[in-house]
Amino acid sequence: MKCQKCDKKATMHITDLVGSKPVELHLCAEHAQEYLAQTENGMSPVGGNMASALAAQMAQQMAFSKVSDEFSKSDQETCPVCGLTFFEFRANSRLGCPEDYQTFRKQLTPLLMNIHGECRHTGKRPSCFGEEDARKLTALIGYRREMSEAIETESYEKAGMLRDKIRKLESEAGIE
Numbered sequence: 517m518k519c520q521k522c523d524k525k526a527t528m529h530i531t532d533l534v535g536s537k538p539v540e541l542h543l544c545a546e547h548a549q550e551y552l553a554q555t556e557n558g559m560s561p562v563g564g565n566m567a568s569a570l571a572a573q574m575a576q577q578m579a580f581s582k583v584s585d586e587f588s589k590s591d592q593e594t595c596p597v598c599g600l601t602f603f604e605f606r607a608n609s610r611l612g613c614p615e616d617y618q619t620f621r622k623q624l625t626p627l628l629m630n631i632h633g634e635c636r637h638t639g640k641r642p643s644c645f646g647e648e649d650a651r652k653l654t655a656l657i658g659y660r661r662e663m664s665e666a667i668e669t670e671s672y673e674k675a676g677m678l679r680d681k682i683r684k685l686e687s688e689a690g691i692e
Contacts, residue, residue, distance in 0.1 A: 519544035595619045613657045
């Protein structure tokens with residue numbers, strides 16, 4: 517993560533409340549010292565004067581309804597494979613299957629950029645886990661979900677067929 521005031525590495529990450537909205541600051545050591553010196557002197561390094569603070573507060577309240585509508589739409593988005601909603605992901609911070617990265621790509625990209633400074637994995641990955649394994653895992657998750665639904669609706673023949681597909685895929689993938 518880089519400093520927001522220069523391009524040095526950010527060593528301090530501060531969340532400051534401006535009005536009722538949190539503002540995240542990522543600062544290098546030098547700019548962090550300046551920030552702390554300003555807060556000790558009673559000045560608001562983020563805010564400014566009272567008029568600008570009031571104007572910012574009004575703009576936030578006007579934009580709040582638009583943002584809440586966007587959140588509710590994205591919260592209802594559902595993965596077609598595992599059935600996870602984005603709201604459930606936000607609640608427990610865990611994705612359900614590999615397909616979730618594609619389904620929630622629009623919402624995950626800024627989150628990953630904020631956390632890692634990148635939205636693409638550049639490290640190592642297990643040599644035993646490739647593209648084909650990911651497809652099999654995705655299919656397994658989908659079959660298990662379909663089987664649960666078939667059992668709930670008492671479609672036992674369909675559930676039996678899905679169970680056989682699951683066992684076949686598990687044996688091919690080496691999953692027990």
